[in-house]
Amino acid sequence: QSALTQLASVSGSPGQSTTIACTGTSSDVGIYNLVSWYQQYPGKAPKLMIYEVSKRPSGVSNRFSGSKSGNTASLTISGLQAEDEANYYCCSYAGSSTLLFGGGTKLTVL
């Protein structure tokens, strides 16, 4: 099992939208709708932002949305704000009761 693939960094300007991609395989992201996304500030614990590809937990801004196409899941953040600058990690069920995380994407708000 290899980690899910994420770009190391993305950036966007305040007010714009940005998308963070997470690429897996037909054995994980492609076959299971069990992708979750986590936001992590430096020195802090991760926070759940999206689960089951596109569901948003209570309390998470509706500026955050998730989707999936084939073996790639995506997290889209609309109306970028300075507070969105953080690291984002995807996670997918990978069969046989195992999980895979992505390597993380650092979002910079310009």
Add this chain to the structure above:
Amino acid sequence: QVQLQESGPGLVKPSQTLSLTCTVSGGSISSGSYYWGWIRQPAGKGLEWIGRIYPSGSTNYNPSLKSRVTISVDTSKNQLSLKLTSVTAADTAMYYCAREGFCGGDCFNWFDPWGQGTLVTVSS
């Protein structure tokens, strides 16, 4: 509201066993359909799933760590524990515990909340 707190030695010698405890407060570790998991993160790197346990004692482990990992639960103390044997410098990381959603069968769908994490350094 459920909170998790990791604890344990911050420094472990190579070849020894890393032992950590996660204490759950604000709710019973046995209530609801939840698993409880361990995840680690080397400095500046991504997250790695270590394994999970159900209050009944049922466990699943990352295949890459399975030979060295044991996760256990003490429902009377509302705690779960992690043991990792034969550690090397590669096991140096922040270790997190988290509650894991379970939607039945092989459906594990989220981690929430997370503990604040505990840093473990493997060094002589």
